[in-house]
Amino acid sequence: MLVFRVLLSAMLGLLSLLAAPAFAQKKVAVAAASTARPVWLDQQIRESAVLRQHNVGVCLTDVATGEVVYEMNSDRYFTPASTMKLFSLYAGLHMLPDSLPSLHYVLRQDSLLFWGTGDPTLLHGDVPSSRALTFLQNRPEKLFYAAVPCAPAYGPGWTWDDYNYYFQPERGAFPVYGHTVRFYAKAGQPLPRVYPRFFRPLMAVAPIGYPNMADDHVRRETLENRFCVFPSSKNWVDETPFRTSTSLLLQLLQDTLRRPILPAALRLRPQDSVRTLRGLAVDSLYRRMLRVSDNFLAEQLLLMCASSLSNDSLSSQRVIRAMQANYLRTLPDKPQWVDGSGLSRLNLVTPRTLVALLLKLHQEVPEPRLFDWLAAGGRQGTLRRVYRDPQGPWLWGKTGTLTNNHNLVGYLRTKSGRLLAFSFMNNNHIAETSTIRKEMERVLTQVRERM
Structure with a gap:
């Protein structure tokens, strides 16, 4: 009996040794499958003569499952340019109601004291709102304007010699025109x-x-x-x-309203009831800001968010801190976020963090509404001349361009019906932006065809 037990134990040990390599091979195969990436896409990017000489970061994720289907340098930080406007959008979604705050005011007997919320739409040439204008024109009280502490006219890291160009207006608490x-x-x-x-x-x-x-x-x-x-x-x-200046603002308002407006200090009293005049629907601002990449609207959006945190000051940095502390803690990598528009080269974001933000947006906003805000390939905004298909849009996104940097993030519908959230970032290139754009279109068209 003892000999039988010894032989049985030896046989079982031998069988376990023989089975171990097969089991190990199976584990390796499973691990390899879980980290698999499409070799053809890797080749498309790595062997591209256009993309070879600069920094490239890519992340593709299945929106339905959250599975990362491809990534390259997705954990590295890039200068995002105007793709930062998606962070401003996300702040607006969490801090603003369905209509913009046009101004704050208090009534004191025969006087109306008002001050700014950062609303950019008063007499604006592209997203105009007459609500505040009509309100101030028709009030029977004497009008007093109070200047409130506000973010500096220019953001940190903005290019000083772009002051002359339409894409870099000064920020302000009460913008006009x-x-x-x-x-x-x-x-x-x-x-x-x-x-x-x-x-x-x-x-x-x-x-x-x-x-x-x-x-x-x-x-x-x-x-x-x-x-x-x-x-x-x-x-x-x-x-x-x-x-901009307070004195110039008062001149412009008086010239438009054709009635006097006096400057005043903002000293709220315990008995004051602060009221907010509501203006344009937020979707009108989001749509314009994202489709054509309007820097001014994006900056003012953060200031309006600040007005929801405080009645008497407008700090975009306070909004950024609040968003990172309360709504963006689960992002893969903390963004270095310094302004609302992406004009600053101090902004830094990883490709996978931008995709994580896209997934958040898709979860929180109905898809038709979200895609309507974005530029659409062959249809509208900064993508109207690229990614064309007579059958309809298949790519919706946000471009981001600074000298030597061109990025695109958004959503891509493949021919198999799969919806992918993607970021495709190009930093420090010396080729023409049009050349980078064409190469990105070639690669993303292959993604549409083959995934």
């Missing part, structure tokens, strides 16, 4: 038509020899509201930011 002057020129006329007309006396034909290295139509003096117009034989339209 989008903080820009619009010029409408006709061939043969010495000076263009100006909106608002208030700035017409501040415009003049550029003197001979006035520097114009960028071939601008209009050049504003760096620190003052004087505009030089360069002669042209063609019709043109241009938009140039103006320098």
